[in-house]
Amino acid sequence: MIGTHQIPMHEMLAALSYALDLTEGAIPGHAIRSCLYGMRIADELGLPELDRTTLYYALLLKDVGCSGNAARMYSLIGGDDRRMKHDVRLLDWTRPSLAAFSTLWHQALPGSSAILRTGRVLKLALDQNKNSRTMIAIRAELGANIARKIGLGEGVAETILRLNEHWDGSGYPQGQRGQTIPLLSRIAAVAQHLDIFASETGLSRAMQELTDRAGRWFDPELVRVARCLYSRSQLRAAVGGFDHFARVKQLRPGTLRSLSTEEVDRICEIFAEVIDAKSSFTRSHSSSTARIAVGIAGELGFTVQRRNRIRRAALLHDIGKLSLPNTILDKTGPLSPDEWDAVRAHPILSRQILDRIPHFGEIPAIAAQHHEKLDGGGYPFGLSGRDLSLDSRIVALADIFAALSEKRPYRKTLEIGEVINILESDVPNKLDPDCFEALLRYLHSAPYATI
Known part of the structure; x- marks a missing residue:
């Protein structure tokens, strides 16, 4: 610990x-x-x-x-914000150039007609100074x-x-x-x-x-x-x-x-904010996941130390999602196979990053397993119940609860009753029944009486 x-x-x-x-x-x-x-x-x-x-x-x-500016970049170019950021770094964007025009042409509204792309490129060129500032x-x-x-x-x-x-x-x-x-x-x-x-x-x-x-x-x-x-x-x-x-x-x-316990917690909270700032649809997802996970752990009688470990894992579980462009995070339609491959890779990146922090113990594994399911149907490793700790099961449930309770580009916010019904349909095959019962008790308890 x-x-x-x-x-x-x-x-x-x-x-x-x-x-x-x-x-x-x-x-x-x-x-x-x-x-x-x-x-x-x-x-x-x-x-x-x-x-x-x-x-x-x-x-x-x-x-x-x-x-903080990823969503705005995506809205401006209508394309991959990460690729645009990468390409711009290699350009002298204070001077007009063929390379700059070529970058805009390739990144703006990919897949759209030449007329639409030309209009977007011209708009970006005219507003370059304002947009850059x-x-x-x-x-x-x-x-x-x-x-x-x-x-x-x-x-x-x-x-x-x-x-x-x-x-x-x-x-x-x-x-x-x-x-x-x-x-x-x-x-x-x-x-x-x-x-x-x-x-x-x-x-x-x-x-x-x-x-x-x-x-x-x-x-x-x-x-x-x-x-x-x-x-x-x-x-x-x-x-x-x-x-x-x-x-x-x-x-x-x-x-x-060295950092005190409180300072480690604060840095985890701050990086959770960095993670969630990537998309307007995830503005408080990591903190909500952490709150729910700690609530479940409390109902299960976990020690303060163990609850704190779960909280840190929940705050940082999506840190690998910073690798995803907003063309995926903010997409309103179904994802392509390549886009799904990128999504499925993000928990691996979370683990690789968190493994570098000394004395983080089980936190990287807990964070990386938040999309695994008890029946082995999750990702990225296809782990089954015998491979998943109770801590991992808690964070996985909290992550789903938080996500379903939030607005997404492809659906509206779900009512709490709908969220519970969806979760209940996955118990006990995919989600842990003890964790689910603890979630219900937590949601009924003051000050979080939400159902």
Whole structure:
């Protein structure tokens, strides 16, 4: 079990950064590799320890606001928000180009007629500045607020908030320029750019792009520092090897502390909000699942520690769902076979992310099994009753109850009686009868007398 003062903050945030890479359509480990690049630049500049610590956490969490604008991106382009985010990262979108037009053409309203797509592309091109400012402002402000909620301080929040400002004033959200942009934001911008291009096209191309944008996007002095490091092969060494997760943990920023039980809970709650922000149809799904799961566990007489374990698993059970584009999450019609394959993969990703958090014990397994059924008809592993712990059965039931009680793009919100009838039809073949009876008792109890 997780006790107090067992999980170092930097290890938990490094692990959860993999979930943010999913939302951005980035190659897994992007935030961690960006952190390795940024900290090497910080070393070269001789930054004081406090600034290094601030930069470290800001780079790990730089994309923490990314789910907040996913639904808006989908509504604008009518296509895959993750793919669009991925492609835009490789473009100089401050200048008109054939590559930018091609990206818009391929991502906007896929499957629609040429007339509709042309109209959407022209609309996007005309509104590019307004849309970019809005999209970046949403993610930057949400990211900064999350950093504050976690307790990382105003320095981390400001670094995240100003990350997409450009040296020449062409960035967002405020159009700051030159040295009015915080130094740590300027370093973070260079570091993330290096990894985006190095991961996709190689470090040599990344350096060329960095040089081409010096004085426009990036601080020329920081580009000079990066070029010096590159010439000495120290940028390549910064991300050398395969286990970047272990390397970033070994950097050990100056302000080191382990998380208390309450702080671990708070971070789980915050990342549940990140997960649910991906779609307007899941605004409180993770927290609702956790509330119901804890209520069932309470009716079954579980200890406080065990209820807390279940709550954390329920809060984070859908973290792998950040890999799904809103073309799937917000789809009004039936899913295609390929889309179903993507949906069925999300619990595996949840486990892979949560397995990286030290001392999380059974939480990753509980979270990953929330779509399994007692008769073996669930996914992704097709486990049956003998393979599923009582904790897993509780979270699975709570997840279904919460989902059926919420509006979805393909149906309206169901009345509580309808939800109970649907669940009851799956007892005992698919859902645990003891858990179902405990759910009924919980729903009848004050202050949750809902039936």
